[in-house]
Amino acid sequence: MPLTLDPGKVSADPKLITLTFVWPQEPWNPTSLFKHIVYLCETAGYIHNIANVHIIDLSVTQMLKKEISNLFKKSDYVCIPLEAYTVRNAVKLKNLIKQTSDAKVVVYGTIVPMNPELFAEHFDIVISTGHWYRAIKKLVQEPEEFNKYLHEGIYCKAEPMTPEEWTLPPQEIMPMKHYLKVAPTQYDIGVQIGCTFNCSFCAEKALIPESVIYSRPPEQIRDFIKNNPEDAIYYINATTFTQDREWAKQVCELLSELNPLRKWRTVTRIDRIDQEIIGLMKKSGCYKIGFGIETLSKPLQRSIRKSYDESKLKESLLMVKDSGIIPRCFLILGLPGQTAEDVHYTQQFIEDLDIEYRWKEYVPFQKISQIKTLEEFELFERTDYFGYEIPGLSKEEYIRLLSVER
Ligand code: SF4
Structure with missing residues (x-):
């Protein structure tokens, strides 16, 4: 059920509010951390000085269910950045949060503004703007004001940060040891x-x-x-x-x-x-x-x-x-209308200049707005290739191109 915030339940002293930011498990270990650092950690860092904040990144850290449940119990909010490939694991997390605590579950991230109504059916608060830093700060600092822009669980007031408000990654509360294992x-x-x-x-x-x-x-x-x-x-x-x-x-x-x-x-x-x-x-x-x-x-x-x-x-x-x-x-690779000729021509052009390149698979983000159930996000999990049919390009070559870095 979408939820309307009751400002009376939010402590008058924002320092007493506890938020746990969690990156859900991913199908594979991440090779790039920039979204983890920027979407998860820097967002947490933005309110680090006005609330109690914890960061958990389940894509790089293993935790006992008991440990994580204890943290949820202490939290007023659990904030989850969503990517298309983590949606289904985010739902599992939400189920655990609801079974073990009273924390409200807040989601934000790249895909959220593409289909906010769907996410509002499953999570308590849906931040449907890329300016989520400011939105979460408002939730902590000015809950009544936040509530004015929360309609059926969806918050979409787009308020950018001022340059002075940018914060640095809060390394003291980040899982640095684990991040440095991924990218030493x-x-x-x-x-x-x-x-x-x-x-x-x-x-x-x-x-x-x-x-x-x-x-x-x-x-x-x-x-x-x-x-x-x-x-x-x-x-x-x-x-x-x-x-x-x-x-x-x-x-x-x-x-x-x-x-x-x-x-x-x-x-x-x-x-x-x-x-x-x-x-x-x-x-x-x-x-x-x-x-x-x-x-x-x-x-x-x-x-x-x-x-x-x-x-x-x-x-x-x-x-x-x-x-x-x-x-x-x-x-x-996989753009609608792409042919083997285009692929080979582009690659040859770059190779002739002796320049590094890598192919990345086209992700059909447009489909997200048409998705009706969260199960359909399985399509975006990185357990398989999208396997677009490119006329003239065999499946073997398609996969080989994606796995080679030059
Ligand atoms: S891909 Fe295009 S729209 Fe996106 S950041 Fe780069 S230049 Fe901007």
């Missing part, structure tokens, strides 16, 4: 949300529909990196690092001042770089940049709303390579 030398920090582009396959627009990019203050990025190990690799997790050019330049300038220089990588668009910005990135310690190239088929580029001129693309990739930064291209 890598530290992640989220630095942007939102994007002014509108690629059809990207979930960012469902989260932040406005054409705005919100960026973390550059000084915070510098301080985070400065206060962590000198020999670590830093993943500056941006939607498009160089989209706001002046901000990107400030970040580079501050990172250039660190002694010793730290090694970092990020992602951006190939049509948002030039010699000057690449020079500044290199000078500040950037060693690798990921570019979402996706496909070189013109009709497919139009259908995904992401087009590049091939000669410009080649020029830009070689410019990055010549600067001493490693360019890495992300390509999408």
Whole structure:
């Protein structure tokens, strides 16, 4: 049943409220932690100073049922970031929470705004905006105000954070020991949300529909990196690092001042770089940049709303390579309408430039809005390949392309 909050049940002293943030188990061990750090830990960090906060990441930590139930018993809220591949395990968690405690279950995350009504049938509070940091803070600090925007269990007031409100990953309460086992030398920090582009396959627009990019203050990025190990690799997790050019330049300038220089990588668009910005990135310690190239088929580029001129693309990739930064291209396999010819052409183009790349499977996020039962999310669990039929491409080749990193 969708729930309406009773502000009277929320303690007048927000410090007494306890929230447990839980990342559900995943079908496989994660290989990338950026969502865990940004969606789970940084969200918890945002209210860390105004409530009692715990973080549990079941994708990297094993816990006894008894231990986790005890934590739920102490919690007023259990907050679960949802991904399409964790929905069914999130439901199992919710069942355990309901059996063992009075905690209310809050869900938020990439897929939630795509089908909030469905999630509201199963969870107590559904945060249906990408600005969930602010929403959860409001739930803790101003429950009556929060309640005004909670309709049938769905909260959708989109209120962005101000730059000063960004918080650093709260390492003191994060499962750092386990995270460092997954990525022994890598530290992640989220630095942007939102994007002014509108690629059809990207979930960012469902989260932040406005054409705005919100960026973390550059000084915070510098301080985070400065206060962590000198020999670590830093993943500056941006939607498009160089989209706001002046901000990107400030970040580079501050990172250039660190002694010793730290090694970092990020992602951006190939049509948002030039010699000057690449020079500044290199000078500040950037060693690798990921570019979402996706496909070189013109009709497919139009259908995904992401087009590049091939000669410009080649020029830009070689410019990055010549600067001493490693360019890495992300390509999408399984786009509706893709053919083997497109796949081979795109791959050959990148290989001829001797540039790193990897194929990633197309995820049909659009289907999420049509899903009627949570069981249907099995489709998105990473236990199998989607196995799109690409004319001319055998299933063996499809799977081989996805498993090879070059
Ligand atoms: S440029 Fe990147 S972040 Fe922006 S909409 Fe396209 S894929 Fe998403």
